[in-house]
Protein backbone atom coordinates (compact mmCIF):
# COMPACT_ATOMS: atom_id res chain seq x y z
CA UNK A 1 0.00 0.00 0.00
CA UNK A 2 1.42 3.39 -0.97
CA UNK A 3 1.99 6.27 1.41
CA UNK A 4 0.11 9.46 0.58
CA UNK A 5 2.26 12.58 0.98
CA UNK A 6 1.02 16.15 0.74
CA UNK A 7 3.25 19.22 0.63
CA UNK A 8 1.17 22.25 1.52
CA UNK A 9 1.56 25.94 2.29
CA UNK A 10 2.73 26.25 5.91
CA UNK A 11 0.22 28.81 7.19
CA UNK A 12 -2.77 27.32 5.36
CA UNK A 13 -2.06 23.81 6.69
CA UNK A 14 -1.40 24.74 10.34
CA UNK A 15 -4.90 23.53 11.33
CA UNK A 16 -4.01 20.05 9.98
CA UNK A 17 -0.67 19.99 11.84
CA UNK A 18 -1.87 21.50 15.14
CA UNK A 19 -3.32 18.32 16.78
CA UNK A 20 -0.05 16.43 16.10
CA UNK A 21 2.06 19.27 17.54
CA UNK A 22 -0.13 19.39 20.67
CA UNK A 23 0.21 15.61 21.13
CA UNK A 24 3.99 15.42 20.51
CA UNK A 25 4.95 18.70 22.23
CA UNK A 26 2.29 19.49 24.89
CA UNK A 27 2.78 22.86 26.55
CA UNK A 28 3.62 21.43 30.00
CA UNK A 29 6.40 19.31 28.43
CA UNK A 30 7.76 22.11 26.22
CA UNK A 31 7.96 24.50 29.18
CA UNK A 32 10.47 22.22 30.94
CA UNK A 33 12.81 21.90 27.94
CA UNK A 34 16.01 23.96 27.62
CA UNK A 35 14.49 25.24 24.35
CA UNK A 36 11.02 25.82 25.86
CA UNK A 37 11.43 29.61 25.91
CA UNK A 38 12.59 29.92 22.28
CA UNK A 39 10.41 31.70 19.74
CA UNK A 40 10.37 29.68 16.51
CA UNK A 41 9.75 30.62 12.89
CA UNK A 42 6.71 29.26 11.05
CA UNK A 43 7.44 26.92 8.12
CA UNK A 44 6.88 27.98 4.52
CA UNK A 45 5.73 24.47 3.56
CA UNK A 46 4.69 21.34 5.43
CA UNK A 47 5.19 17.72 4.39
CA UNK A 48 2.18 15.78 5.72
CA UNK A 49 1.57 12.04 5.78
CA UNK A 50 -1.88 10.77 6.60
CA UNK A 51 -2.30 7.72 8.88
CA UNK A 52 -4.05 4.69 7.35
CA UNK A 53 -6.43 4.92 10.34
CA UNK A 54 -7.12 8.60 9.60
CA UNK A 55 -5.66 11.82 10.91
CA UNK A 56 -2.12 13.12 10.51
CA UNK A 57 0.67 10.55 11.09
CA UNK A 58 3.77 12.59 10.33
CA UNK A 59 4.87 16.20 9.80
CA UNK A 60 8.02 17.89 8.53
CA UNK A 61 8.23 21.68 8.21
CA UNK A 62 10.24 23.25 5.38
CA UNK A 63 11.76 26.74 5.63
CA UNK A 64 13.44 28.90 3.02
CA UNK A 65 15.77 31.59 4.31
CA UNK A 66 18.63 33.81 3.20
CA UNK A 67 21.27 33.42 5.92
CA UNK A 68 24.87 34.49 6.20
CA UNK A 69 27.74 32.04 6.57
CA UNK A 70 30.95 33.79 7.62
CA UNK A 71 29.38 37.07 6.53
CA UNK A 72 28.40 35.92 3.02
CA UNK A 73 24.77 35.55 1.98
CA UNK A 74 23.39 32.13 1.01
CA UNK A 75 19.90 30.90 0.31
CA UNK A 76 19.30 27.73 2.29
CA UNK A 77 16.54 25.32 3.27
CA UNK A 78 15.51 24.49 6.81
CA UNK A 79 13.83 21.47 8.36
CA UNK A 80 11.87 21.63 11.59
CA UNK A 81 8.91 20.26 13.51
CA UNK A 82 9.79 16.68 12.54
CA UNK A 83 7.21 14.56 14.33
CA UNK A 84 5.36 11.27 14.02
CA UNK A 85 2.28 10.39 16.06
CA UNK A 86 3.27 7.93 18.81
CA UNK A 87 1.12 5.07 17.45
CA UNK A 88 2.61 5.49 13.94
CA UNK A 89 6.34 5.46 14.79
CA UNK A 90 8.99 3.08 13.40
CA UNK A 91 7.16 2.59 10.13
CA UNK A 92 9.52 4.81 8.16
CA UNK A 93 7.17 7.81 7.96
CA UNK A 94 9.67 10.40 9.23
CA UNK A 95 12.30 9.00 6.86
CA UNK A 96 9.92 9.27 3.92
CA UNK A 97 8.76 12.77 4.90
CA UNK A 98 12.38 13.93 5.31
CA UNK A 99 13.19 12.53 1.88
CA UNK A 100 10.26 14.46 0.38
CA UNK A 101 11.46 17.63 2.11
CA UNK A 102 15.01 17.17 0.78
CA UNK A 103 13.65 16.64 -2.74
CA UNK A 104 11.51 19.79 -2.44
CA UNK A 105 14.53 21.85 -1.38
CA UNK A 106 16.71 20.29 -4.08
CA UNK A 107 14.14 21.46 -6.66
CA UNK A 108 14.91 25.06 -5.62
CA UNK A 109 18.18 25.54 -7.44
CA UNK A 110 19.23 28.49 -5.31
CA UNK A 111 19.25 26.40 -2.12
CA UNK A 112 22.90 25.78 -1.21
CA UNK A 113 22.45 23.46 1.78
CA UNK A 114 19.86 22.49 4.37
CA UNK A 115 20.01 23.02 8.12
CA UNK A 116 18.13 21.51 11.05
CA UNK A 117 18.46 21.57 14.83
CA UNK A 118 17.97 18.55 17.06
CA UNK A 119 18.56 17.01 20.44
CA UNK A 120 21.19 14.34 21.18
CA UNK A 121 18.68 11.43 21.13
CA UNK A 122 18.00 12.20 17.46
CA UNK A 123 21.63 12.67 16.28
CA UNK A 124 21.91 9.07 15.02
CA UNK A 125 18.56 9.28 13.22
CA UNK A 126 19.75 12.25 11.14
CA UNK A 127 23.38 11.15 10.72
CA UNK A 128 22.24 7.83 9.25
CA UNK A 129 20.19 9.85 6.75
CA UNK A 130 23.08 11.93 5.42
CA UNK A 131 23.09 14.89 7.81
CA UNK A 132 26.43 16.20 9.17
CA UNK A 133 27.14 18.06 12.40
CA UNK A 134 27.93 21.75 12.02
CA UNK A 135 30.51 22.54 14.68
CA UNK A 136 30.54 26.32 14.32
CA UNK A 137 28.40 29.03 15.86
CA UNK A 138 24.73 29.71 15.12
CA UNK A 139 23.20 33.13 15.61
CA UNK A 140 19.47 33.81 15.52
CA UNK A 141 16.94 36.52 16.24
CA UNK A 142 14.67 36.47 19.27
CA UNK A 143 12.19 39.12 20.43
CA UNK A 144 14.93 40.58 22.67
CA UNK A 145 17.51 40.75 19.87
CA UNK A 146 20.22 38.57 18.39
CA UNK A 147 21.35 35.52 20.39
CA UNK A 148 23.92 32.77 20.08
CA UNK A 149 21.61 29.79 19.44
CA UNK A 150 22.78 26.80 21.48
CA UNK A 151 19.49 25.20 22.57
CA UNK A 152 19.86 22.41 20.01
CA UNK A 153 22.67 21.08 17.82
CA UNK A 154 22.88 22.09 14.14
CA UNK A 155 23.09 19.50 11.35
CA UNK A 156 23.71 20.18 7.65
CA UNK A 157 22.56 18.39 4.51
CA UNK A 158 24.84 19.24 1.59
CA UNK A 159 23.53 20.37 -1.79
CA UNK A 160 26.00 22.75 -3.45
CA UNK A 161 27.85 23.75 -0.26
CA UNK A 162 29.05 21.67 2.67
CA UNK A 163 29.53 23.99 5.65
CA UNK A 164 30.96 22.35 8.76
CA UNK A 165 32.31 25.30 10.74
CA UNK A 166 32.32 29.07 10.93
CA UNK A 167 29.45 31.38 11.87
CA UNK A 168 25.94 31.00 10.47
CA UNK A 169 23.55 33.86 11.15
CA UNK A 170 19.99 32.67 10.55
CA UNK A 171 18.98 36.32 9.96
CA UNK A 172 15.64 35.66 11.66
CA UNK A 173 13.92 33.35 14.11
CA UNK A 174 15.30 29.78 14.39
CA UNK A 175 13.35 26.71 13.24
Ligand SMILES: CC(C)(COP(=O)(O)OP(=O)(O)OC[C@H]1O[C@@H](n2cnc3c(N)ncnc32)[C@H](O)[C@@H]1OP(=O)(O)O)[C@@H](O)C(=O)NCCC(=O)NCCS
Nearest residue numbers: 024082083084089090091092093094095096117118122125
Ligand atom coordinates in the same frame (compact mmCIF):
# COMPACT_ATOMS: atom_id res chain seq x y z
C1 LIG B 1 11.99 11.15 15.75
C2 LIG B 1 10.66 10.75 15.10
C3 LIG B 1 10.16 11.92 14.26
C4 LIG B 1 10.89 9.53 14.21
O1 LIG B 1 9.68 9.25 13.53
P1 LIG B 1 9.38 7.82 12.85
O2 LIG B 1 8.28 8.03 11.87
O3 LIG B 1 9.21 6.80 13.88
O4 LIG B 1 10.76 7.60 12.06
P2 LIG B 1 11.11 6.38 11.09
O5 LIG B 1 10.07 5.30 11.22
O6 LIG B 1 11.39 6.93 9.75
O7 LIG B 1 12.47 5.90 11.70
C5 LIG B 1 12.55 5.60 13.08
C6 LIG B 1 13.30 4.33 13.30
O8 LIG B 1 12.44 3.26 12.93
C7 LIG B 1 13.12 2.41 12.03
N1 LIG B 1 12.11 1.89 11.11
C8 LIG B 1 11.62 2.48 10.01
N2 LIG B 1 10.71 1.68 9.42
C9 LIG B 1 10.61 0.58 10.19
C10 LIG B 1 9.83 -0.59 10.14
N3 LIG B 1 8.97 -0.79 9.14
N4 LIG B 1 9.97 -1.49 11.14
C11 LIG B 1 10.82 -1.29 12.16
N5 LIG B 1 11.60 -0.20 12.27
C12 LIG B 1 11.50 0.72 11.30
C13 LIG B 1 14.09 3.28 11.32
O9 LIG B 1 15.17 2.53 10.80
C14 LIG B 1 14.52 4.21 12.42
O10 LIG B 1 15.56 3.67 13.16
P3 LIG B 1 17.02 4.30 13.00
O11 LIG B 1 16.95 5.77 13.36
O12 LIG B 1 17.83 3.50 13.96
O13 LIG B 1 17.38 4.12 11.57
C15 LIG B 1 9.61 10.37 16.17
O14 LIG B 1 10.16 9.42 17.04
C16 LIG B 1 9.08 11.54 16.96
O15 LIG B 1 8.11 12.19 16.57
N6 LIG B 1 9.71 11.84 18.12
C17 LIG B 1 9.27 12.92 19.00
C18 LIG B 1 9.54 14.28 18.40
C19 LIG B 1 10.99 14.46 18.01
O16 LIG B 1 11.92 14.15 18.74
N7 LIG B 1 11.18 15.00 16.80
C20 LIG B 1 12.47 15.28 16.22
C21 LIG B 1 12.71 16.75 16.31
S1 LIG B 1 14.28 17.14 15.58
